[in-house]
Amino acid sequence: IGGYDVELFVEPPDYDLICTICQGVLRCPVRSACHHIFCKKCILQWLRRQETCPCCRKPVNPSLIFVMYKLSKSIGRTKIKCKNEIRGCKDTFPLSEQYCHSMSCLYELIPCPYQGCRAQLLRRDLDTHARHCEHWRQPCHMGCGTILTHSTQAQHNCYKQLRQEYESRQRNHRAIATALQRKMRRMQSTMAHMKRQIGLICESLEVMDDLHEVEEEEDPGDSSGSFSGTSSPNGGVVA
Ligand SMILES: [Zn+2]
Ligand SMILES: [Zn+2]
Ligand SMILES: [Zn+2]
Ligand SMILES: [Zn+2]
Ligand SMILES: [Zn+2]
Numbered sequence: 001i002g003g004y005d006v007e008l009f010v011e012p013p014d015y016d017l018i019c020t021i022c023q024g025v026l027r028c029p030v031r032s033a034c035h036h037i038f039c040k041k042c043i044l045q046w047l048r049r050q051e052t053c054p055c056c057r058k059p060v061n062p063s064l065i066f067v068m069y070k071l072s073k074s075i076g077r078t079k080i081k082c083k084n085e086i087r088g089c090k091d092t093f094p095l096s097e098q099y100c101h102s103m104s105c106l107y108e109l110i111p112c113p114y115q116g117c118r119a120q121l122l123r124r125d126l127d128t129h130a131r132h133c134e135h136w137r138q139p140c141h142m143g144c145g146t147i148l149t150h151s152t153q154a155q156h157n158c159y160k161q162l163r164q165e166y167e168s169r170q171r172n173h174r175a176i177a178t179a180l181q182r183k184m185r186r187m188q189s190t191m192a193h194m195k196r197q198i199g200l201i202c203e204s205l206e207v208m209d210d211l212h213e214v215e216e217e218e219d220p221g222d223s224s225g226s227f228s229g230t231s232s233p234n235g236g237v238v239a
Pocket of ligand 1: 002003021
């Protein structure tokens with residue numbers, strides 16, 4: 001990775017902005033002690049093989065090369081064309097904005113963002129592609145949580161679906177209410193039955209009480225009356 005491609009620049013760049021190692025426009029320019037200028041990467045790579053200047057052959061100490069910030073900034077202000085010019089981008093902008101532009105350039109070749117799709121397309125064609133991409137997935141915009149594909153999107157009627165869910169829940173509630181009512185009615189009839197039984201038991205207890213009373217009243221009267229009380233009506237029999 002050397003300097004910037006000369007072809008990228010709107011105006012042909014000055015000769016002194018060209019790196020003698022890569023023949024590109026200086027990228028991160030550094031100056032050696034002998035005052036020759038190169039891209040930082042280019043000269044470091046060169047010095048790994050031989051520690052002499054590629055221009056004047058003087059010895060170069062790798063620790064004595066200096067980054068030229070001002071020159072770097074002025075190169076950054078130079079106008080360039082978009083690298084997607086051949087695909088149709090007519091934009092020009094400062095070199096320092098190259099990355100920013102590529103992130104929004106409509107002629108940038110990008111992969112389809114939907115998982116599983118292998119298509120490469122221009123950013124400006126993404127909408128058209130997405131309308132037909134079989135890997136297109138999107139959650140329902142109504143927020144029902146359904147993940148839609150192109151084939152299910154046409155049938156998806158969020159209002160209808162919510163209504164169906166609501167109705168099925170209501171049916172469920174109604175079934176529970178009916179079951180509870182049935183249970184209550186059964187309990188009521190059981191209670192009525194028990195009431196009747198208790199009534200019958202009470203009645204029979206009263207009858208038994210009455211009988212008891214009658215027996216109690218009759219017992220002593222009968223024993224005494226048979227000797228003295230019956231004497232008056234049936235006196236003749238005893239006497
Ligand atoms: Zn270079
Ligand atoms: Zn030199
Ligand atoms: Zn562009
Ligand atoms: Zn796709
Ligand atoms: Zn929905």
